[in-house]
Amino acid sequence: MADQENHNDNAPHLPDPAALTRSMADIAERSQRIVSEWLKRQSEEAPRPDPLNIASAFFEMTTRLMTNPARLMKAQLGFWQDYMTLWQHTSRRLLGMPSPPVIEPPANDRRFKYPAWQENEIFDFIKQSYLLSARYVQDVVRHVDGLKPETARKVDFYARQFIDAMSPSNFLLTNPEVLRKTAETGGENLLRGLNNMLADLERGRGQLHVKMTDMAAFRVGENIAVSPGKVIYENQLMQLIQYAPATTRVLKRPLLIIPPWINKFYILDLRPSNSFVRWAVNQGHTVFMISWVNPDERLAEKRFDDYMLEGVLAALDAIKAATGERLVNAIGYCLGGTLLGCTLAYMAAKGDDRIKSATFFVSMLDFRESGEINVFIDEEQIQALEEKMHKRGYLEGSEMATTFNMLRANDLIWSFVVNNYLLGNEPFPFDLLYWNADSTRMPAAMHSFYLRNMYRENRLTQPGGIVLDGVPIDLSRVKVPAYFLSTRDDHIAPWRTTYFGARLLSGPKRFVLAASGHIAGVVNAPETGKYSHWINDDLPDDPADWLAGATEMAGSWWPDWQRWITAHSKAEVPARIPGEGKLAPIEDAPGRYVQVKAN
Secondary structure (H helix, E strand, O other): OHHHHHHHHHOOOOOOHHHHHHHHHHHHHHHHHHHHHHHHHHHHHOOOOOOOOHHHHHHHHHHHHHOOHHHHHHHHHHHHHHHHHHHHHHHHHHOOOOOOOOOOOOOOOHHHOOOHHHHOHHHHHHHHHHHHHHHHHHHHHHOOOOOOHHHHHHHHHHHHHHHHHOOHHHOHHHOHHHHHHHHHHOOHHHHHHHHHHHHHHHHOOOOOOOOOOOHHHOOEOOOEOOOOEEEEEEOOOEEEEEEOOOOOEEEOOOEEEEOOOOOOHHHHOOOHHHOHHHHHHHOOOOEEEEEEOOOOHHHOOOOHHHHHHHHHHHHHHHHHHHHOOOOEEEEEEOHHHHHHHHHHHHHHHHOOOOEEEEEEEOOOOOOOOOHHHHHHOOHHHHHHHHHHHHHHOEEOHHHHHHHHHHOOHHHHHHHHHHHHHHOOOOOOOOHHHHHHHOOOOEEHHHHHHHHHHHHHOOHHHOOOOOEEOOEEOOHHHOOOOEEEEEEOOOOOOOHHHHHHHHOOOOOOEEEEEEOOOOOOOOOOOHHHOOOEEEEEOOOOOOHHHHHHOOEEEEOOOHHHHHHHHHHHOOOEEEOOOOOOOOOOOOEEOOOOHHHOOOO
């Protein structure tokens, strides 16, 4: 009897036939509606052929490859030899003999962490076969003579996108974890996964917007972006938040934070435990935060100049009215740092000295080596983007998010495909991924100017290369003390590029390199004890020389920045309460603008 019970316990789970029938009927109805809506939009939009300009890049690569058949044959022979070695390895393992792997994934590759990828001979063979094929493809496309650098980058990038997409971990029949889950649930995981995929298609109106976190688990102003404060000023482009003090006395100079308008400001105020805003307030800063509007077609003609005039400069005027203090410290994050650099050059030309220190979080001023994002910024793609923006008046936030996700496809796309669609799991509640999904739009005029003048032509490095509000911008005229924080694994603002940008300014500079990436390396509260950072008081020409001479320090860089900024002025005044100055509070932080969704 006991054996019979154990046998029944181990039997595959079978879904309820009636429930399965209802689910499939619902799936069929939803699928038909999604396809109909998608086809209707396609007929209205008249898509461009090959909008990413991939075909011409791969045609050029193939043409070049054929001019050197010996190299291609050598690569194929090496791949064949590796494959034969893999067969021998697998044969030995099947016979119970130990055999070291022919190839192993990188230590940070999480696709093959499930034990069966190592323990089961067949799945080990599938994994290593894939890794050998991936290495072969990458070796071939990276060693093609005569390709233009722009074309070579594009071929390499999209070859890796193909390789990542074809990973055996992404398919039901070649993923041991998915197969086990399917057997245990009688296929219910696949049914749940199909429903998850349909929900993502519905949310994207026919385009797949992969859900990365439980979007219902977070509410801005309730459990994230909760630092107390008031909106004390607003215009068409931004609201200005003044945060409530946490100390009886505060530093005399207020602190203005300029976040990027590609994302929302609350990355610096996610939760109390990792909020840079709350930490800065606790250090005695009177913190002001710009909260950019999520623009629609009514702001299509807003320019980069407007973000300076109605953003940074308007904020400085409002801070003076709110506190009576003319001189401030300023922080710019990513694109906000690019704007801060431009504004400082504009102010230098105008004789305006209100910003007394400038901090740049992972910000590019020199775009010469701006990373893989350049794959999306050739002339053909910019023209296609401008056509699309001209029709709408803006760039849709989800399109920008997809571009950034492709830069880390395994982590930000395929891992969720496996979890949500194949395993049928709901994504884990994660505040950082909620923020990442809370995308913003870009006004057409501003974004076209930014892509062409910064990324495409790198005109900010040229004195007078760009003109804002009639003033030629020359970064060499900026003499205020500057703190540059970059991150070692940044795939959006590569640290070597931010280093070159730091050298464009003429004042005293401190360059600090943090571990991790564009977000985690910045949002790294000291209490976590995570990551490290490198410091070096010198600023040699070559960033490699800077790193060679740098000292690694444990933990967060935040205390280093606090020591740096207070070294320039330690003067204190009684704490300032939002609304006690000349500007009456408009509403509680985080304000209305940050609540506007892009979709």
